[in-house]
Amino acid sequence: MLERRVNLDGRAATADVPRITVGGLRMAALDLEATADFMIEATDPRHRIGRPLHLTSANGEVLARCSTEPETERLFRGADLINADGQPLVAASKLQSWFPLPERVATTDLFHVVARKAEAVGRTFYMFGASEAENAAAVENVRTMYPNLKIVGHSHGYLRGEALRAKVEEINALAPDYLWVALGVPNEQAFVEQYTPLLTNVGVIKTSGGLFNFLSGSRSRAPQWMQKFGLEWAWRTWLEPRRLFWRYLTTNPRALYLLFSRKRPSNR
Template sequence: MHERRANPIGRAATAGVPRISLGGLRLAVLDIEQTANFMIDMVFPERRVGRPLYLTSANGEVLARCSTEPMTDRLFRAADLINADGQPLVTVSRLRSPMPLPERVATTDLFHVVARKAQEARLTFYMFGADEAENAAAVANVQKAFPDLRIVGRCHGYLRGDALRAKVDEINALAPDYLWVALGVPYEQAFVEEFTPRLFNVGVIKTSGGLFNFLSGSRARAPQWMQNIGLEWAWRIWLEPRRLLWRYLTTNPRALYLLLYKSRTPGG
């Protein structure tokens, strides 16, 4: 995929979205409701752009990894729109920019807003990723919460080779308005890069990280007060210390440095 600046289709489709450069990435200055409205608007036939729009999200860990992993950086820069899924990004933007981020756009929160609007508009979802049990539980819970939402298919994210290519072609034939891809960074971004040419009937691809784990109920969100002050990472370390402690010890300081010294005001 092309970097967004060299991608005329994605650039034209998102031309009206304000952005700021924060921590080395250009982030959309949209709140959750505005992001959901944009996603709804972009899937109607007259707004389709000949390929799926690619939306992803960045937090402190993503900023740190983009600064040290060229492939990850390239995959994120290819996105048509990047939301800020991290309260520290919002806080720093309020200190550093005359056009700050209005709020954190967490994918877990955004999903519910888009689902509500898609249900009303009779738009369709496909949910791809996580393991079979997590995927099935997530879809079942979503259908309970949104009984009229049209979920045209689902699949775990452990397919490879010909089986994966066949599944991608099956998804394209189902032509969902929204394909939620939950494989983790950078695998879900690499999935978008590889398979966008085969998914021309899809409206929007939204990378989703650990979304399905929250939807299934297997993982709990941090208390709201911790989310509000940017400490959700501490909650996650408490839940999964062996997996996450070293990751955050190495990425958080770098992310803070990037936010303070690699951010620019609008127009940069």
């Protein structure tokens, strides 16, 4: 696979993580708790690799876009680790492999598990992305939920040119263990690729999609039963029909095709 050839240092750092190919992308076969433990371990000074590890997530929409957008596919294949943020991916893996994905690892859930662990061991966060109001509200709520969590800085994601470069240099100087980047696909993956060389003091970069909207309270999660049956997309479409109806109408069928047609054996 392409990502195994170009990310040799990342491959070494994630060598012990089991993976399975689902819908054309190699996914980490870790549950939520194990993923958080990996992230905590990755920021231990003894395990740093001289650049931040890049963790991202894929759902059905991402699979569909990777199959039709070569640049998006390239960016995702450049990640050090990809988590499955979609229940249909988990279900498909159980039909295709003796070693399936154990569960969905939604970034919205993962954030809280990592925050609790980071709070206990003194790891630091930087939260970058979303609008200024959304970002500020998300940070305020996180500080309320985790009063002992060290958030060394935060910024909205609407920066360009020299202002963005200056912000990246500021983030690197603050040296957060975790940089949560919420710019949307594929902008956040492109950000990681472009600025990783300038973020050598950062431990892990986790791309986060709409995470800050949930943390701020402006967007609500689907009911648990809908999440369990992979229907969170329907909940989101009901909340934002104008923005999401056409997106899911075009990507969902393709994602299902990819999930059940690209049956490749697990690499482990």
